Amino acid sequence: MRIRFFLAACLLLLLTGCGSFPSSDGQRQATQAFITYHHSMAVAHVEAGRLYEARTHWQILAAMNFREGMVDKEIALLDKLIARQTKPLLKRARLALGKKQFKKAQRELLLVLKANPQNVQAIELLRELSGIQVNNEQLTKNRGSLDTATRLALPSPSANRVINSGTKKSVKAGIKESEGGSVKLSRSENVYDSRISGNVRENVGSGGDAGSPSTETLSAEKTTNLGDAEVKDLESYHALYRQKRYLNLIDKVEAEDWNGPIPLKLQVWLLNSFAYLSQDLNAAGQYRGALRLLKRASHYPDPLGRLTRIKSQARKQLAQELYVEGKAILHRDLDHAIELWEQGLSYDAEASELRFELEKAYRIRTNLKRIGKEGS
């Protein structure tokens, strides 16, 4: 028995000694940790349905020749499963693209890439879609949705005197004018000036909150062709519009005494001008300015509700801004915070977060008053 215990003790000592070989044991432990990590990650990703990520971890194990045959089988199986997921999605995306259902197509394609981020077909289709989206935004920005309505309403572009009045001569004239460096400089500066929201804000004028814009649609009599005098008059408006001097265009229209309806083409430019300027103001965080401007626009028809959408966006953003402002001062000035939130709620009655905080603030104020009374 003694010899056995002696030998067992020796064995333990030797084993401990063996274990302390730094190069072999440290590396062994690191290797074990590495394998178990990637193995468990692969399994966890499979369980979570992230097959591509799981495949990546199997590939790492394959790189170190870990259980070669089995890992290869796993990768092959994952490839099959990924293909089974992506094929119907790609098919559905193509169908949606064919039907011009861009959002649906985008979603399907992103799901393909979620399953396999290297899917070249999905990437190329998404690229195409991305181009279409930017182009659509550009069209909305530059031409306005009403332009289409105008073109549809008018007999034909070639029969329209406004269109004919601006032929290639105008193009050449435009180029010639801009060839001189100084001329170009002043032109571009003018353009920038017209885009400067600081000026816009100052010039928008006061008016408080914008009311509901008119939702009146374009009537038939407004789509008639224009007379010579009107064409001549419209040229000056068009020049302003082309130079993107939107605020000047709006001012000019408002200064004019219109006997009868404003020509349709001009209505389009006007509506676009309001839209661009208010979008710019929204983008710059000048929501009140945007609302003031949109109040001025409420006298003009907005058949597709474009300005209404911009207004709604401005009101929501303003409510959000007031919510944040209120949050910041809540602990210093409860009454002011409540005031801001009440104001915010008047801009966006559906702001649930704001409503919740406001109700909470009311409760705090009531409690504080009660405590004050009890204290006194």
Place this chain on the structure above:
Amino acid sequence: MLHLFQRKTSKIEINLATEGYDVKKQALNEGSFALEAHERDVGVMKQLTHRLPGGRSMGSGEGRSGCEQQSCCSWWRMLNGKNLKGGVVSLCLFLSACASGYQPKLSLSDNTGQDSSTLLYSSRQFKIVTARPGDDFSSLAERYLGSADYGHRIERLNPPLSAGGGDLVAVPTQVMNQSSVYSQGFRTIPILCYHQFTDKPVARHRLDLARHQFRNQLQYLKDNGFQVLRLSELEAYLQGKEEIPPKSVVLTIDDGYRSVYKVAFPLLKEFGYPATVFVYTDFLGGSAALSWSQMKEMHASGLIDIQSHSKSHASFVAMADESVTDNQEDFNAWATEEIRVPRKLLREQLGHPVDLFSYPYGDSSNQMVELLAKEKVKLAVTVQKGGNPAFADPLRLRRTMIFSDDDLPRFKKKLQVFVDTKL
């Protein structure tokens, strides 16, 4: 193992039926994990430690691993029994085998000039390396991928490194996610668009930016680990040759005002950030515009890339509008000149390729995209705000305008580096 895919269990458990042991994942929290092994057979996990790297003998019962398992059981039986001599001999044999230890086999020829002692395995997609003491993902990326900027690629696949080194790390040598789409959404690269700068404390208008504002913005990018890319580099990301970094941004400056040289250039040099300046050549030579010598100096610094912003800065959309012209050929001829003239001039003067284009007023159109493609322009930028994913249209890249009234929180908002799609 294959049946794992057929059954969906909430518990993360693998039943390696062929091996006869269970491995249960206990925790998996952003790279840190623990494994609890339930051994069914005495010594299996210990043997596994020896056998896993070799891998091939696993489960086969052949080779050294099989012998070890056998001897491990036999010496104990002998010690417990009466055959002491045999036990001692077996024990000695086992211990000598133990002492020789398992050395991971270096299965590659290292022809990269790297320290071969840290490079253990290699495949077409990965290098498996040992981290040195003090290594982080950036230093590993620099050593194995040629640039510390690729650290994020390694970080995504590995648990955090221990300070003492010795960890095995998987280094991807190929792009593993060329679309940069992930389960939560996709990464994007925002392109920022500036115009004018001023030395005065307050900007003169919205497109003007005071020096301190620009400095604060660059400082923000630096403090928050943004990788400032060249616009020309974007092509590689759009072609799937690179994975979009978690935080990256491109700086561009339109028009070519002299203030770019006076205000922006010194700051860009200070921070070492590249930028692309788009100039329209009709403007050059004007009192407020950049001079050729200034452009040459900026270009020579290696930070500033001078590219085309058309000849006259006329809006292509306004010009193409049917109310302005109904003659397609005239428009095409004019627009082609607007593309060609500045490219030729800049190439001649600065001696570098001019393949990038900025639409005047950011106004793009299908017609212009076709013309630019025909003229072999590689990238073109609009002013439609937002970030650019790997699948963006190279001739309709989004760009976000920076205004003088953009304070830092708003500037931060404009840096859209990830789109959450909730797929």
